[in-house]
Amino acid sequence: MSIMTLDLRERVVKTVCSICYSSCGVLAHIRDGRVIKIEGDPDHPWSKGALCPKGLSGIELLYHPDRLNYPMKRAGERGEGKWKRISWGEALDTISFRLNDIKEKYGPEAICLATGAGLYSNYGTMGYFAYLLGTPNMMTSGYVCFNPAGTAAWATIGYPAALFAQEMVNEDIFDSKCILLWASNPKNTHPYPVGEGILPQKKKGTKLIVVDPRPTEFAKKADLWLRIRPATDDALVLGMLHVVINEGLYDEKFVNDYTSGFEELKIHIQQYPPSRMSEITWISETDIVSAARMFALARPSCIVQRVPIDQSCNAVQTSRAIFIMNAICGNLDKKGGNLLPRVGDVPTENAVRAQMEKLPREVLEKRIGAREMPIISGPDGPGKMVHPTFWVRAVLTGSPYPIKAQITGANNQILRDQNSRSAIEALKKLEFSATMDLFMTPTSELSDIVLPAVSWLERDGLRGHPGYPYLIPIQHRALDPLYEQWDDNQFFIELARRMEMDIPWQSLEEYTDFRLKGRGVTLKELEGINFITLPKEYERHTKGQFEFKTPSKKVELYSTLLEKFGFNPLPRPVAPPETTPEFPFILMGGKKSLEYVHTAGRQIKLLRKRYPEPTLEINPEVAVEKDIRDGDWVWVETLYFRERERVKFKAKLVDGFPKQVVAVEHGWWFPEKEDPEHGSLDSNVNLVIPNDIYDPIFGSTNLRSIPCRVYKE
Ligand code: SF4
Incomplete structure (x- = not known):
């Protein structure tokens, strides 16, 4: 434990919140064996003493009466809600026996x-376990979360590294001359240092451009707010690229020295003048031109891009176009720009998981979806994961072979997967399922253990x-598990x-020490320390310290990697689904609040008090026309x-x-x-979102532009 002693009865553990x-850095005060207070650690370089409500509710989470305290096995039919406490020994024996049995009967890939x-x-450790078991099948949420942007980075610089090159997460933002928030509201999703740092930075003269249909605080205070039609970001960035290239606003030296395919891009981009892109995006031609000039001329600029871009049917190509614009404007690896990847000396979770890719090639080729979706699931693509839609098919139909255990x-997969009913059906059909979580969830209710x-x-x-190696947060337990x-x-x-x-x-200690080995320390030796920082270096590609890993060893504006897989080597826009008279609204389905991370936190009173119910944001004038008042429960039904199916939300009338x-x-x-x-x-909005309409490159489902209707309960 990492301990500072205040008096004989109270001690303080320096740790980090990992919600x-x-x-963020945390000081946890412990007295008489209980955590009595948590507060932000003022010495933490990013959070500087701040904690958001999720972090501040850590004590309630720790002592929550509904937490799972012991392993349990099903004592009734699956999903009946009857459970019996068992020991860890019995749990491990049962899981081990069932996995071995299924492996023997159907092969490890089942x-x-x-x-x-x-x-x-x-x-x-999950990926490493998959390797030892011999299965290539590991399913994550990556198909709608950063991995499509990572795939764009892979197609352009050879590294699947969106976290560096497209999502500014660090204090470098304070050196940017122009911050472009693209589908991003970091006040809710990444408050420290980025979310809290932007507006003070703007006061010092940094330009702020916001691409968002919603009137967020950042949007309202931006120098330029591009109120985009949902899921037309591809058209917007292509229009901006048209300006950057035709007006010669790009970094010529960077383009000449470090990119390939500029001439092809220049010809290609002529199809997308701002006047035409304006019709698609609802943004005026003037604003598209102004945004392009503002971003390109205020160097270094940076882009803070978030997951809405990963949640459309053209996710990878949209991110590619954004990446290309950022690159040719000369922002890669600049202080105040977006960093290029660096392999740190502490292997990330993903680096450990990569052990799975050491399975024989013929096993990796068997990964569910590898044939149909080679970039997300094949052995040569960057995704290396199972897509839930193909998982459902494998479980329910046995194609290409059955998945029998999980x-x-x-x-909380029922809430995570689109077309939730198909996920429920599949979870029920598994021969064996074990789930680990803090609480009993709708998904764990369908398990055996x-x-x-x-x-x-x-x-x-x-x-x-x-993937960010420059700041490694170190977590020390405040208490042993209760x-x-x-x-x-x-x-x-x-x-x-x-x-x-x-x-x-x-x-566990050996595992952590293995990851720390490159630093020459052990976790015990880091007692009292809740972060390690590594010195940052910039513009490494200019000093021979960084090599682009594309076939050409350049930033590939024309992606030969995508071409090899049969996809467009240059980004093109894809029109989102049209609304109809019956389904006149565009539903944006992945809005986030400061209180919750995805499906977690709804048990926590402190958070529910702040954000008690699911909300649907709607324009007040439109709401009046539909006789909807603020606080009314409304149904949402989609074209599909x-x-x-329909789902209900509480109407929140939002000016502007x-x-x-609706969102x-x-x-x-x-x-x-x-x-x-x-x-x-x-x-659960995923109940009314289909799982079979997705980006052909990476399988990103369309969560942001669904034709729907809204009516009062
Ligand atoms: S911002 Fe994230 S890490 Fe920081 S306190 Fe909130 S939930 Fe925890």
């Missing part, structure tokens, strides 16, 4: 490992952005040992599930909201409802 990637974003720490960690996970105040280890909760890494290590697999770590658009949060369920569904079909 989201910000990994077992899938599934994770979400919840605990931020199981990627590495180990799930930190993934449920395993209790530790909360962040009971956790040791390394946190932070999966009951029999385990760290999910510990679970995979113990399960591997129980199955007599050759896992290189005997304990007409008269079959676009009249053609709702994802991830809503109601833990307080005691039946095993826990309200997971009431306000």
